[in-house]
Amino acid sequence: VRFLPAGDLAVLVEFDEEISVEVNTRVRALEFLIQQKGLPGVVETVPAFRSLLVYYDPRAVGYDALCASIAELSPQATTAVLPPSRLVELPCCYDDPELGFDLAAAARRLGLSTAELVKLHSDAEYLVYFIGFTPGLPYMTGMPDPLTIARLPTPRTKTPAGSVGIGGTQCCVYSVESPGGFWILGRTPLRLYDPAAPEPILLRPGDRVRFRATDRGEYDRIAARVDARAYVPVIT
Amino acid sequence: MRILDPGPQTTVQDLGRFGQLRYGIPPSGPVDGFAFVLANRLVGNPDGAAALECTLVGPRFEVSASCAVAVTGADMPVTVNGREAPGWTTLALRPGDTVKLGPARAGVRSYVAFSGGLEVPPVMGSRSTYLRGRLGGLEGRALRKEDRLRVVAAPPPRPWRVARRALPDYTGEPTVRVVLGPQADRFTQTGIDALLGSAYAMLPQSDRMGARLSGERITHARGHDIFSDGIALGSIQVPGDGQPIVLLVDRQSTGGYTKVATVCSFDVGRVGQVRPGQSLRFRALTVHEAHRLLRESDAVLEAGLREEIA
Numbered sequence: 327v328r329f330l331p332a333g334d335l336a337v338l339v340e341f342d343e344e345i346s347v348e349v350n351t352r353v354r355a356l357e358f359l360i361q362q363k364g365l366p367g368v369v370e371t372v373p374a375f376r377s378l379l380v381y382y383d384p385r386a387v388g389y390d391a392l393c394a395s396i397a398e399l400s401p402q403a404t405t406a407v408l409p410p411s412r413l414v415e416l417p418c419c420y421d422d423p424e425l426g427f428d429l430a431a432a433a434r435r436l437g438l439s440t441a442e443l444v445k446l447h448s449d450a451e452y453l454v455y456f457i458g459f460t461p462g463l464p465y466m467t468g469m470p471d472p473l474t475i476a477r478l479p480t481p482r483t484k485t486p487a488g489s490v491g492i493g494g495t496q497c498c499v500y501s502v503e504s505p506g507g508f509w510i511l512g513r514t515p516l517r518l519y520d521p522a523a524p525e526p527i528l529l530r531p532g533d534r535v536r537f538r539a540t541d542r543g544e545y546d547r548i549a550a551r552v553d554a555r556a557y558v559p560v561i562t
Numbered sequence: 563m564r565i566l567d568p569g570p571q572t573t574v575q576d577l578g579r580f581g582q583l584r585y586g587i588p589p590s591g592p593v594d595g596f597a598f599v600l601a602n603r604l605v606g607n608p609d610g611a612a613a614l615e616c617t618l619v620g621p622r623f624e625v626s627a628s629c630a631v632a633v634t635g636a637d638m639p640v641t642v643n644g645r646e647a648p649g650w651t652t653l654a655l656r657p658g659d660t661v662k663l664g665p666a667r668a669g670v671r672s673y674v675a676f677s678g679g680l681e682v683p684p685v686m687g688s689r690s691t692y693l694r695g696r697l698g699g700l701e702g703r704a705l706r707k708e709d710r711l712r713v714v715a716a717p718p719p720r721p722w723r724v725a726r727r728a729l730p731d732y733t734g735e736p737t738v739r740v741v742l743g744p745q746a747d748r749f750t751q752t753g754i755d756a757l758l759g760s761a762y763a764m765l766p767q768s769d770r771m772g773a774r775l776s777g778e779r780i781t782h783a784r785g786h787d788i789f790s791d792g793i794a795l796g797s798i799q800v801p802g803d804g805q806p807i808v809l810l811v812d813r814q815s816t817g818g819y820t821k822v823a824t825v826c827s828f829d830v831g832r833v834g835q836v837r838p839g840q841s842l843r844f845r846a847l848t849v850h851e852a853h854r855l856l857r858e859s860d861a862v863l864e865a866g867l868r869e870e871i872a
Contacts, residue, residue: 330743330744330745331741331743331744331824331849332741332743332744332792332794332797332821332824333740333741333794333795333796333797333824333825333826333827333852334741334824334826334827334828334849334852334853334856335794335795335827336792336794336795336824338743338744338791338792338794340791343789345789357584369580369581370580370581370582370583370584371584372583372584372792372815372816373584373792374789374790374791374792374816375789375790375791376789376791377789377791377792378792379583379791379792379793379794381583381794384853384856385856385857385860388853389849389850389853456584456816457584457585457586457815458586458790458792458814458815458816458817459586459790459814459815459816459817460586460695460814461585461586461587461695461697462585462586463586465790501586502694502695519586519695521685521695521696521697521702526585526587526685526686526697527582527585527586527587530585531584
């Protein structure tokens with residue numbers, strides 16, 4: 327690992343320069359070890375693809391001492407130390423053009439039928455590398471190769487929260503309404519970020535995610551229960 | 563406390579929401595922590611009591627019970643019932659008193675603390691408002707006319723004021739200290755020299771998420787995109803156009819642009835007080851020098867500020 331100062335309150339711990347499950351797993355394992363050991367002076371941590379940003383209190387620990395204790399932990403940072411990950415089911419309505427407004431166009435572009443595209447997308451299991459950029463937004467891997475697609479030539483200025491999209495080799499679920507260049511295949515009625523809920527964030531780094539295809543009727547029923555705070559997400 | 567006129571952006575803040583960046587939620591809290599903490603201390607509060615952050619123009623509000631308030635930060639003219647009152651000073655209010663903060667003559671953000679602190683429900687451990695995420699504070703939004711906020715009852719504090727010599731100067735062209743990196747190696751020497759050798763002007767699009775600056779181009783050595791990583795407080799992100807953005811308390815938790823340097827925590831507040839059109843300069847320190855200056859800045863806050871008043 328390599329240590330790079332990020333001002334006087336944080337240090338960036340970098341692993342190999344690649345995006346892979348292997349490297350990201352080491353990042354999350356290091357984060358877990360730091361939490362578990364309760365390294366003195368550590369305030370909070372932010373995992374990403376191949377780095378961990380460690381916020382610390384320099385009044386409690388010096389830069390060199392902190393880097394040394396992280397360096398000592400890093401060889402143990404492997405899959406073996408991580409607790410079993412959660413599997414989160416996201417219901418997703420693909421077959422309504424009002425929600426999955428790019429489904430047909432994406433299928434044409436990929437040379438698939440919409441049914442094939444939906445099956446490929448919903449049969450896959452995705453891994454959350456990390457959460458970032460906007461509240462609750464997952465950066466995921468695990469998309470089947472045949473779904474690799476160039477991003478939209480003109481990004482949309484507004485994409486509704488819950489939209490499930492693909493772009494490049496990535497699958498994305500919008501946690502808040504935002505601009506973006508993903509092809510929107512469908513929408514989940516669940517809220518990845520809900521500021522009024524007791525637990526505002528649904529997904530966590532390291533979660534596995536599956537999409538379950540629903541029709542519009544079920545989508546609406548789940549959405550109503552989510553509104554009434556009566557829906558319990560399926561997490562195993 | 564009742565808001566008669568909210569001003570353009572007045573929010574409830576405490577010291578911030580910590581431990582949530584790994585879920586994409588920024589800390590929020592005051593942009594200028596130094597001024598915020600002093601406002602609370604002036605009314606006898608713990609440093610983290612919830613208070614108001616006001617932007618460019620302050621609010622007008624009325625209190626329905628006796629309490630003390632203090633106004634710090636940007637130089638907004640303060641009046642109580644139409645009569646001029648000093649900033650950086652404990653002010654005792656009686657029921658029915660009206661306080662008004664005018665447009666800032668220097669600086670951008672001012673803080674109004676109330677003895678006892680403002681009572682709003684904590685969300686994820688904090689009362690701070692995160693506007694973009696509609697989280698915390700009063701219903702996750704800026705204050706509006708006729709909003710009512712409860713002030714926690716507290717014994718009247720002993721009045722004092724911050725010593726004149728300790729008052730920050732928000733005019734002129736400040737030099738803010740930075741630590742180079744984490745991605746300084748992605749820039750040319752010419753680019754780094756531009757950052758450390760020229761002045762950058764504040765743009766009006768700046769907000770609590772980031773201070774957007776304009777000046778000499780900070781040139782990249784190889785591309786401006788990186789694999790997204792965490793963004794520290796004060797990170798100076800430089801996208802393809804070579805213009806720096808200093809990321810503040812409502813920043814995105816991660817991002818994919820190179821970051822040439824990071825503003826030291828003790829100077830982040832100063833960046834937040836630079837008005838649109840006003841400019842600033844950067845000077846580089848090592849991490850160890852930054853930690854020494856952080857201790858000095860802590861010491862300034864702890865001692866030598868207090869002037870008792872009758």
